[in-house]
Amino acid sequence: MRHILLFCLILLLGANNTSAQTYTRTSVGVNFYLGASNLMGDLGGSNFIGSRGVWDYDIRANHIAGGFGATFYTGRSFSIGINTLFTRLVGNDAYSKQDFHFQRNLSVRTDLIEADLLLEYRPFSRSKGFNRFYIYSGVGGMYYQPKAKLNDDWYKLRELGTEGQYLDNGEGPYKELEVVIPYGLGYKFRLGKSTSLILDLGFRKTFTDYIDDVSTVYADPAALAEAKGPEAAVLADRSTPLNLNGDPRGNADIKDSYHVFSVKFEYILGGKSGDGCNYNRNPPKTRSTKINQRGMFKK
Numbered sequence: 001m002r003h004i005l006l007f008c009l010i011l012l013l014g015a016n017n018t019s020a021q022t023y024t025r026t027s028v029g030v031n032f033y034l035g036a037s038n039l040m041g042d043l044g045g046s047n048f049i050g051s052r053g054v055w056d057y058d059i060r061a062n063h064i065a066g067g068f069g070a071t072f073y074t075g076r077s078f079s080i081g082i083n084t085l086f087t088r089l090v091g092n093d094a095y096s097k098q099d100f101h102f103q104r105n106l107s108v109r110t111d112l113i114e115a116d117l118l119l120e121y122r123p124f125s126r127s128k129g130f131n132r133f134y135i136y137s138g139v140g141g142m143y144y145q146p147k148a149k150l151n152d153d154w155y156k157l158r159e160l161g162t163e164g165q166y167l168d169n170g171e172g173p174y175k176e177l178e179v180v181i182p183y184g185l186g187y188k189f190r191l192g193k194s195t196s197l198i199l200d201l202g203f204r205k206t207f208t209d210y211i212d213d214v215s216t217v218y219a220d221p222a223a224l225a226e227a228k229g230p231e232a233a234v235l236a237d238r239s240t241p242l243n244l245n246g247d248p249r250g251n252a253d254i255k256d257s258y259h260v261f262s263v264k265f266e267y268i269l270g271g272k273s274g275d276g277c278n279y280n281r282n283p284p285k286t287r288s289t290k291i292n293q294r295g296m297f298k299k
Contacts, residue, residue: 028269029071031198035262037065041212042250043091043106058095063088065260067114077125083140083182085114089258091212104249105238108146108157108212112258114204116140116182132190137183142206143176146213148235155235157213160228162236163249164219167227174210181205184259188266198264206255214250218243 038061045058065087073079092107118138124130146157164170184202191197209215218237225233237243 026075027073029073029196029266030068030269031071031264031266032066032068033198033200033262033264034064034066035200035260036062037087037089037112037258037260038062039089039091039110039212039256039258041089041091041256041258042209042214043108043212044093044095044101045091060095061090061092063090065262067262071120071266077122079120081118081120081136081138083114083116083118085112085116085260087112087260089144089211103239105240106148106214108148108214109154110144110146110211110213112142112144112211114140114142114180114182116180118182132188133185134188135183135185137181140180140182142178142180142204144178144211145176146211148213150231150235155231157235158210160232160235161224162213162219162232163216164224167219167223170219174208178206178208180207186264194268196266196268198266200262200264201259202262203259204257206257209250209252209255211256211258215252216249218245218247218249220245 038057040057044061065085067083067085069081069083071079071081089110089112090108091110093101093104094107096102116138117140118136120134120136122131122134124133147154148157149155158173158176161167161170161173165173182202182204184200186198186200189197189199221233221237221242224236237249243249
């Protein structure tokens with residue numbers, strides 16, 4: 001949360017300072033991208049029970065991510081964009097050396113679709129060499145569907161209620177749609193008059209702990225089997241020996257998150273790459289600067 005507040009503060013400061021800019025060109029850039037996503041959840045990862053941010057990273061959990069978007073360059077130091085993301089997040093206790101994870105023996109793959117509205121800010125837009133650097137934040141929504149494999153078949157875990165969501169004392173199924181807060185940074189390289197290559201590292205703060213279907217405690221396996229079938233009981237607890245009803249299954253105190261590293265290709269519609277945001281050319285001189293230069297030559 002502290003990282004998000006810092007990003008928002010910088011964005012607000014940038015918006016206030018843009019009144020002094022003299023950029024007048026506006027343009028629209030469309031992009032598509034390809035990269036890798038990584039889930040920070042309760043399964044696999046580090047030697048901790050539950051997510052520990054970047055310390056929970058495991059390269060074996062990387063999975064292909066892709067999408068497309070559009071950016072409206074206002075002619076100032078900030079721009080507005082929309083973005084879509086398609087990926088499959090993966091978590092597996094076999095990736096961890098922590099005894100609790102290894103014995104729990106759970107795994108998940110989560111198909112995810114995300115759509116965002118973003119505010120992008122270039123803090124060094126008037127600095128040659130650094131004017132291609134940007135940071136961003138915004139708000140979006142995500143659809144996610146956790147699944148697990150049993151006997152060569154994939155089961156939707158939300159429908160099984162593996163933590164007793166459908167039992168008499170259960171809380172009901174978790175949502176398929178959730179709010180997400182994207183934030184990140186990147187750098188843009190000019191390829192041609194209307195094209196750019198962009199390196200982007202994005203983080204996602206979520207408000208759910210069920211992207212990997214693991215959050216709280218084990219439910220009664222007999223009650224699960226009776227309510228949702230034997231598959232629900234098996235997929236809820238794959239450890240040996242089996243856990244008792246109420247034993248910890250995950251860490252509900254820390255929400256799941258994920259991040260995406262991508263390479264984007266951007267094309268500027270009806271203009272040159274850099275129009276409006278000036279990240280591919282030297283910043284223009286203001287009228288006051290030109291007057292001061294004339295005065296210097298008169299001295």
